């Protein structure tokens with residue numbers, strides 16, 4: 199068919215006026231790169247052509263008239279990183295350009311973590327009103343379901359049968375609206391009192407609808423082994439993939455035991471259970487003071503002593519948020535204890551009691567207290583990062599923990615280049631292709647024709663995190679460019695202001711696998 203000359207003319211006029219839509223949008227051709235495609239395969243020389251939001255060709259490619267050429271200057275081009283455990287949404291609502299995510303090469307975040315989150319419809323409405331520079335996928339939180347059905351103030355018990363039926367039906371709806379599956383935060387109060395039967399019953403709903411299960415397991419310290427057995431049992435009973443969120447050993451007694459835990463996970467996999475994990479590259483976590491009380495006895499002296507002796511190091515555990523006494527934010531637990539002339543255990547009791555009192559008088563306050571608790575060893579962290587079935591996550595929220603800005607670049611700089619824990623291709627795989635497979639996300643996570651054009655260009659000799667506890671929003675070095683759905687959102691330390699992020703949905707289960 200001949201194109202009418204008038205239409206041709208009209209389209210060039212429209213293009214001149216900045217109105218495209220007549221298929222005149224330029225292709226982007228990225229040249230002079232080392233391609234790491236996300237599969238774990240060795241880096242190779244190749245060019246990549248983007249059209250619209252997709253990658254359309256990979257290989258030795260010729261520039262065509264009208265191409266917009268990006269010179270990679272010999273750097274690595276990789277799929278955009280997928281953060282399988284993120285708390286960045288609150289930050290993104292205030293900072294839609296997403297510097298925290300983009301500066302470390304993240305192009306998709308997965309929210310609905312630790313049992314929390316938003317209903318898929320609310321998320322859809324949010325994304326139709328505000329655009330972000332990063333894609334968002336979500337799990338459905340167990341605690342969110344409990345709060346909706348049982349009431350926020352009545353969670354310290356297992357659900358009744360009638361409540362469970364209601365939760366199951368909401369979860370089924372959420373799955374139909376594209377949730378990736380069920381997430382639980384069993385160590386946190388809102389879900390700690392749920393029975394295993396309750397969790398399994400909900401997990402079965404997610405499983406039947408093609409979803410997955412991820413869990414901040416019931417204990418990361420004193421009862422870690424039981425908690426690992428619980429998630430293995432859920433995998434066995436439901437047959438669906440299960441993932442341990444931010445796997446760690448947070449009790450002094452367990453330090454050095456990562457190989458034993460990994461051996462247990464390997465046996466489960468050998469039994470046919472699809473169990474995986476994600477992990478972030480730091481020896482300290484960020485959570486509430488109250489997770490330091492595994493038996494939930496917040497005014498018990500012996501429990502507080504156990505917390506500061508076994509579960510965190512008060513000399514390097516920082517109070518990062520404390521609404522009752524904001525001046526104490528940024529101080530180590532032991533500093534506050536010295537100032538108050540008491541033991542760290544007494545200080546911990548005081549901090550929790552005051553936080554509880556504050557919550558009673560300020561019922562709308564959220565996140566009244568938080569601590570960055572130093573309680574893991576570098577050896578265990580490295581062992582978990584290196585396990586072939588672990589993908590990288592940040593668990594970040596752009597607060598005081600540096601992981602919000604630096605988790606992924608920290609792995610590339612410190613664990614790949616400096617310590618050689620893994621090679622670059624493996625690290626990229628653990629941030630992209632492996633993660634997409636773990637989450638059940640299609641069309642992202644690899645550089646391959648037909649995939650969505652989520653990309654990161656970085657200098658492997660320079661890439662490193664700069665964020666620390668003291669300066670937690672410092673920008674990473676070495677990330678040169680980030681593209682989300684074919685649009686560049688980040689260039690040399692700055693956001694471009696473009697916000698092409700989308701809601702990423704679980705693919706419909708009835709789509710036949712090729």
Ligand SMILES: [Zn+2]
Nearest residue numbers: 312414443444
């Ligand atoms: Zn968690």
